[in-house]
Every structure is written in C-alpha cells, then in structure tokens.
Amino acid sequence: MLSKDNTIGFIGTGVMGKSMASNLLNAGYPITVHTRTKGKAKDLLDQGAVWKESVADISYSADVIITMVGYPTDVEEVYFGAAGILANAKAGTYVVDMTTSKPALAQDIFQKAKENKLYALDAPVSGGDVGAKNGKLAIMIGGEQKDFDYLAPLFEILGENIILQGPAGAGQHTKLCNQITIATNMIGVTEAIIYAKKAGLDPVRVLDSITTGAAGSWSLSNLAPRMIKGDFAPGFFVKHFIKDMTIALESAREMELFTPGLALSLELYQELAENGEADSGTQALIKLFEQK
Known part of the structure; x- marks a missing residue:
C-alpha cells in the first residue's frame, strides 16, 4: 500500500x-x-x-x-x-x-x-x-x-x-478531446471580448453577465479577465497548446475525422507564435485579433 x-x-x-x-x-x-x-x-x-x-x-x-x-x-x-x-x-x-x-x-x-x-x-x-x-x-x-x-x-x-x-492511451485521448474543445472556445472568447470593446461596452461587465449563462466556460471565467487586463503571462504556453493541437489533429486525421474548428485554431495560434508569442499564455490570442 x-x-x-x-x-x-x-x-x-x-x-x-x-x-x-x-x-x-x-x-x-x-x-x-x-x-x-x-x-x-x-x-x-x-x-x-x-x-x-x-x-x-x-x-x-x-x-x-x-x-x-x-x-x-x-x-x-x-x-x-x-x-x-x-x-x-x-x-x-x-x-x-x-x-x-x-x-x-x-x-x-x-x-x-x-x-x-x-x-x-x-x-x-x-x-x-x-x-x-x-x-x-x-x-x-x-x-x-x-x-x-x-x-x-x-x-x-x-x-x-x-x-x-x-x-493505456485512454488518458491521452481524453486530454486531446479536452484540447479540441478549448481550441474553438478560445476563438469564441477572444471574439466576444473584441466585440464588446468595439460595441463600446465595458468588457468586465459583459463577463459578469455571460460567464454564468450558457456561454460559461473555464476559459471565459479565467482567461478572458487576463485578456482584458493585458496579462499574457503563461498559465499555459502558446507553444505547448500548438503541440497539443498538432497531436490532436494528427490523431483525428488518422481516424478520418473532420475537425475544421481545431484546424482553424491551430492555424491562428501558429500565426500568433510566428509573431513572437510562443512563450506567452494562450490568452495572448487576443493580440492577433487586435492586429487584424
């Protein structure tokens, strides 16, 4: 024991x-x-x-x-x-x-x-x-x-x-499911913050409303506030998220699965890394959207 x-x-x-x-x-x-x-x-x-x-x-x-x-x-x-x-x-x-x-x-x-x-x-x-x-x-x-x-x-x-x-391997497959879910969620979180700012809203107050409703997620509650504050310190590195999504996409293709959301998120994060943000936290995705 x-x-x-x-x-x-x-x-x-x-x-x-x-x-x-x-x-x-x-x-x-x-x-x-x-x-x-x-x-x-x-x-x-x-x-x-x-x-x-x-x-x-x-x-x-x-x-x-x-x-x-x-x-x-x-x-x-x-x-x-x-x-x-x-x-x-x-x-x-x-x-x-x-x-x-x-x-x-x-x-x-x-x-x-x-x-x-x-x-x-x-x-x-x-x-x-x-x-x-x-x-x-x-x-x-x-x-x-x-x-x-x-x-x-x-x-x-x-x-x-x-x-x-x-x-053996089931834990890794489950984690890839987790990362696939987060991949498109992070796009949605980022777009919501950008939209709120463009509409002249206080994004903090917007979060107060939407984090407890159907849109609620860990990323929305924990990473969106960091986006708003401009805190891009790594809780989870961009480079490691790219690694995870790459593995997930490879596994999905081996199983002949269609995962367009995962592919788009990987493409955006790869562009973010190319812009010098590989060692930033995943919430730095908002920087890419602010530039476009």
Whole structure:
C-alpha cells in the first residue's frame, strides 16, 4: 500500500510541474526532482525536495516516478534508452506520465514498462497554473484499475476530477478531446471580448453577465479577465497548446475525422507564435485579433 514513506520522483518542474510537486511535498511525501535547468527547481529544493543529477539517478531511487515535460520527444527521451526511466527503475516502480503526449507513445511506455515489471499510467491534466497551484486539476488516466487504485492518494492531492478513462492511451485521448474543445472556445472568447470593446461596452461587465449563462466556460471565467487586463503571462504556453493541437489533429486525421474548428485554431495560434508569442499564455490570442 502506498504510504508517505514512499519516495516520489518528479521529472519536469515547469509552470505546472512545480506546483504539482510542491503540493505533494506539502502533503508529506518525500520528493526527489530532476529538470534540465536546476534553477527551475530552486523553490522546491528550498521546500525540502532532493535534487537528482540525472533521469537515471531519480529512476533507481524512487518508488513512484511522475513526469511532466514538454513534448512527446521529451517523453521519449526520459523514458527510453540506456539512461531513461524504463531501463533504470527498479522492478515494482510506478511510472506516471502527466505530459500531454501521443496516445500511441503512452501505449508503448505501458508495454515496455510491463516487460520490465513496472506499472505505467498515462495521466495528462487540465486546469492550468491555477488548477495546479490549488490542487484542483482534472486528471484523465489510462492504464489498469489496480494501478489507478494504488496511486489514488497521490492523484487526490493533485486534482479533484480524477477519472480512469480506460486502458493505456485512454488518458491521452481524453486530454486531446479536452484540447479540441478549448481550441474553438478560445476563438469564441477572444471574439466576444473584441466585440464588446468595439460595441463600446465595458468588457468586465459583459463577463459578469455571460460567464454564468450558457456561454460559461473555464476559459471565459479565467482567461478572458487576463485578456482584458493585458496579462499574457503563461498559465499555459502558446507553444505547448500548438503541440497539443498538432497531436490532436494528427490523431483525428488518422481516424478520418473532420475537425475544421481545431484546424482553424491551430492555424491562428501558429500565426500568433510566428509573431513572437510562443512563450506567452494562450490568452495572448487576443493580440492577433487586435492586429487584424
């Protein structure tokens, strides 16, 4: 049974991972961390986390390994190869990839983990920087029921909407559904703010009316106010949203699905990134509309 004597290894301490690891520390779990840039882990180390110099170091010393990195290529790098998690974790270790990545890659990790007597789950999240800080993430999980049950105490610290969606890869597929929904929603949120301003309305008062009605959404409640304030700090990077939408569009095409809203949103965000906003938050989409 999982206990607070079990060491949790955390790889990737960016905008989301940092807060997630901090919540586990605050809950009393011993945490070891590794990230490409040690400075990004400083706050966690000050809280009591233990630094590990490499993926291999963190892998053979942890009972549970959580990864929260940027791109599928990063996931491949930390899991596969002689210096990766799968080659260095001791038998019986649980590995949880919380990066938004490719469903097929999650399935590959699961199969290789099983061959090495490891237990793997894919568990991407939604909720942005606010959800990560407050421990209120939605966590979408793929894998086996027994492994989900074993790690439930950890997931309950990180989020509050925690659902096992199916076998390996199901968590990633569910997260892609989430990103497809957000993709067109962000266009609508942006157009609504631009429209309100053009009509001579106070966009803050407009939000007071429409966030509680049928138009309500997380993006409308949380990102529209940032748009109005001109706060484009990343709760979720434009470049990472482009990555997610690209994966979703590729998966949709493999299933021969028609997704014009997703394709349009990806095109707009790619243009936004080309304008120098790749490291801004997704709410920076309004800048593109203001220029047109």
